[in-house]
Amino acid sequence: MIELLPDTYFAPLDLLTIFGREGPLHVDLGCGDGDLLCELARRIPHGNFLGIEKLAGRVAKACRKSAHLENVRVLHVESAYAVRYLLPEGSVQTFYLLFPDPWPKRRHHRRRIVTTDFLDAIHRALGETGIFQIATDQPDYFHQIREAVENHRGFDKIEPAAALPSTKFERRFIQAGASIYRLSLRKTSPVT
Numbered sequence: 128m129i130e131l132l133p134d135t136y137f138a139p140l141d142l143l144t145i146f147g148r149e150g151p152l153h154v155d156l157g158c159g160d161g162d163l164l165c166e167l168a169r170r171i172p173h174g175n176f177l178g179i180e181k182l183a184g185r186v187a188k189a190c191r192k193s194a195h196l197e198n199v200r201v202l203h204v205e206s207a208y209a210v211r212y213l214l215p216e217g218s219v220q221t222f223y224l225l226f227p228d229p230w231p232k233r234r235h236h237r238r239r240i241v242t243t244d245f246l247d248a249i250h251r252a253l254g255e256t257g258i259f260q261i262a263t264d265q266p267d268y269f270h271q272i273r274e275a276v277e278n279h280r281g282f283d284k285i286e287p288a289a290a291l292p293s294t295k296f297e298r299r300f301i302q303a304g305a306s307i308y309r310l311s312l313r314k315t316s317p318v319t
């Protein structure tokens with residue numbers, strides 16, 4: 128894997144040039160050290176995998192871990208910006224948002240990434256019937272996400288939610304005795 132350094136951060140990514148081939152695009156938002164990215168890239172060799180991560184140290188780790196995988200790229204950028212401005216419309220087969228920063232204090236809730244605007248951007252970037260996988264250990268954040276999704280009208284819930292390879296933070300939370308809350312969504316109608 129190579130860290131992806133786009134020519135510009137002010138135009139949609141040229142995915143064909145970046146991956147050197149066509150393929151269903153999977154995007155891990157806040158990919159951390161890249162565990163999930165690497166495991167999925169091994170399991171789905173025909174898929175193209177893009178990790179998005181805001182911390183440089185984690186980008187470097189994800190790059191090291193995926194060094195032997197040709198279908199992985201990691202981009203050092205803020206997720207909401209990437210979804211809104213860098214991913215071409217209809218280009219993504221599956222988004223993963225696994226254990227987003229929880230911002231548990233009430234006065235910090237507005238920093239949480241899942242908002243109506245964020246869901247709009249996810250909806251735009253997803254291809255027809257594209258999938259959005261979400262997991263958190265925070266019950267109140269989960270409730271907030273479910274409410275935002277129900278008010279959005281652009282997604283259907285898939286029941287039961289998909290079982291995905293476990294991530295580093297998931298293992299950490301489970302060891303600490305936390306419950307894990309999951310949501311699998313499929314893009315439906317265009318949002319008007």
Ligand SMILES: C[S@@+](CC[C@H](N)C(=O)[O-])C[C@H]1O[C@@H](n2cnc3c(N)ncnc32)[C@H](O)[C@@H]1O
Pocket residue numbers: 156157158159160179180181182185204205206207224225226227228240294295296297
């Ligand atoms: C709790 S960790 C989860 C990491 C990984 N998804 C996992 O499950 O092991 C959250 C990750 O998202 C990254 N992150 C949080 N907010 C972000 C944002 N707005 N844009 C990009 N990365 C973000 C953090 O730096 C961190 O690596």
